Amino acid sequence: MKRSLRETGNILEVRNLRKTYPLPASAFVNSRRRAVAVDGVSFTLAKGETLGIAGESGCGKTTLARMLLRLIEPDSGEITFCGREWLGARGSELRGLRRRMQMVFQDPAASLNPRMHVGSIVAEPLAIHEPRLSRDERGKRAAEMLQAVGLDGDETFGRYPHEFSGGQRQRIGIARALILRPELVIADEPVSALDVSVGAQILELIARLQREFSLTLILISHSLPVIAQLATRVAVMQAGRFVEYGSVEQVLRAPEHPYTQALLAAVPEIPA
């Protein structure tokens, strides 16, 4: 009997998620070898928490994020989201759950449709999930959301993505992710493409919006300092697995796994 969200307080429960990809067949080997991108990942996320997933390129963190959103389907494993069986959901149940989980992408330039003006981009999720809203109503909500992320709603509404800086585009992406009032937001390298001072503004914005909208957050980053800023718990990922998992305090101050130790040792620190 699956326990409901109210009982566990967990918004997300992931059990043994696995994803492999076929490798090109070798002339000398009969069976196709498979590359394991995610190798049996399990974790739980309580409502309101911020989980950081730290790892370098190729560790599987982006594949993991895509599976959580069901942008790709895992080979095996289970996901319980808001108390419901997420991987088996279809049709209207799927649509209903989908809007409660949203993503902020790394590259603000690539994730905004260059041929749509900003107002439409931010309002688009409403057009899909709340079709009964009038166009005016959608526009009004989009403008409000743009204000909430620190942009001038009226000023930015009719302009196109290329007219904005990297930091502003990232704010637009965040506005789009929040317009449906999701409960869970996955931010995949939200500041990697941004300068230090702009990145700091975006991290501060994410922290503020998390409080204002009571969001649960998964923050994916190759930067342990970025994760240290926002996350309460962190999972260190290597070759498709979580090699270390615990509170940020614990993992950063007393890392147990050699890979975590190597990652920490490699962070170029500014002398205090």
Add this chain to the structure above:
Amino acid sequence: MGPRLRVDNLIVELPTRAGWIRPVNEVSFALDPGETLGIVGESGSGKTILSLALMGLLPPGARCRGEALLQVHSSSTNGTDLPTENLGTVAQERMRRLRGREIAMVFQEPMTALNPVMRIGAQIAEAIRIHEPRLTKEETHSRVMHALEQAAVSEPAKRARQYPHQLSGGLRQRTMIAMALAAGPGVLIADEPTTALDVTVQKQVLELLQRLRCELKLSVLFVTHDLGVVAQIADRVAVIYAGRIVEEGPTAEILRAPRHPYTMGLLRAAPRLESGKLMPIPGAVPSLDALPVGCAFAPRCPSRIAECDAAVPELLRVNGGNESHRTRCILAR
């Protein structure tokens, strides 16, 4: 002997629809043999145009004046009296002889800088043969092997026969470094060479650059936005804002006791492992075609006073610091 590279009041102007802009505005610094100078700046600061100006790779239409005197060792007869060339005004033909032989550059994205359809050994050989066309095949080959070994590329013979896409990001960057150093330049400009790399790979590449600096007495101009990296690799730092150097001095002192509000702002805005409160700098970097009359940072500065808007402050020595620590802030003196 004098510095290997001495830049004096360098100005680069680019034509835009809104008029001429100056991404490099009265920039001066000196680089001695074996020294690493960090150039710290964010997007729009002009740091990349500075690198391109020194390499003679400015876009067409750009105007350059001032001096960038590079010691040219290849045309010296006795090794001590080194003639200099002004990179700011040198002719294209002459620059082609200097580029690679005297001054070289590595870029942020090795995958775009390397030729995808040429084996890397051949690319390094190409870089050598341009400057030394009379080498035999055997001599070139051994120089290629030497360049790869110097860049700590393991199994150099195997790697030389591979294509860029077969190498990891870190190996590609080492290949770029090998290629840049193959003809023996005295100055290496590294423009964000580790920004696109994983942090553990970055550490290896930075260690490589440190070693090469010592072994070859290489002068390195290291351009980055990352203060942590600068702390690891640079002896001195120059912070650039809106085309001008706003603070410069020994790295340790600048990071420990910065005197320009922009530098202070950058330090407070940088995420660290000890999660203190991140303090972003409000506002945004100004567009180079709409700079204020006075200090370019004043509109975002928490310490701004009326005099800040009157004129661009001069770069002067800070009171109470190292004698080479200078800043463009009237409040720091």
